[in-house]
Amino acid sequence: MNAVPSRSPLRLSARRRRFCYGVGLGLWLSGAGWLLFHYGLQQQGSFGPQPHPLEIWWLRVHGAFAFATLWAFGMTWSAHIVGGWQTLRQRWSGGAGVGMLLVQILSGYLIYYLVDDAWHDKVALMHWMIGLTLPAVIATHIVRGRRPRR
Template identity: 45%
Template sequence: MRLRPGRRHMLQAVLLMLWTSGLLWLVAHHWLVRPGDYGPQPSPLEPWCLRAHGLAALGTTGFIGLLWAVHIEPGWALRRRRWSGGLVFASALLLIASGYLLYYVGDEATRATLSLAHWSLGLAALPLFLLHRVAPRRRRRR
């Protein structure tokens, strides 16, 4: 159930790309808008962040499938780190669902709410993941 170092490093690299691209998009979207001849111009960084984010999101979704088989089910059966692991897993499912909807929801107001929910949970997912990663081992019963 413990991840092989190669897999663990790959997973962490993909998660770092996912989180950083989302954060950079937020920075670009809110603070790097420039005035133009026809009104405020979005930063050219924005589409690049979304391209990177989409790639990392696909990688993460694939990893969740692998983790289900080699990590999540075995870890759950052993009753170890259930709380922190369950929270990370639930966040991943909600992020996948809201990310999917972000592609197809057309109504502006609904999309804005969905976007806020998606990235707030996304930002919170990093501390949750770190908490899970370093959660203390449970003492064995005698």
């Protein structure tokens, strides 16, 4: 008989954790890749700076990972977040991560669908600044959660 390692009821299974980490990493790398190609690798054309031909593909991949992130967030909400909030542990890091992710979802939607030209650059700047820092908040939450309780 194989022993199944015990885990906290709030800890996601190894498969779900790998899925969430993979989706999060893909989302972050595709967003950072888009930033690099959009701001750092523009090409000079006869009419001024032109977007890099691969820039649009970074954005498409980012959109696909954003969609997968919504699914991972829903799975994490039901399996971890609701129960975790009730334990009163790590509310600051967990709440900050959830709040930042909700801002990312809303700002991504606004960038794609609703924002007029006057607001587009401001919302986009906020979106990528939060997006670049969100992994640090989530990593802090994970590391603190693995420490033994006092």
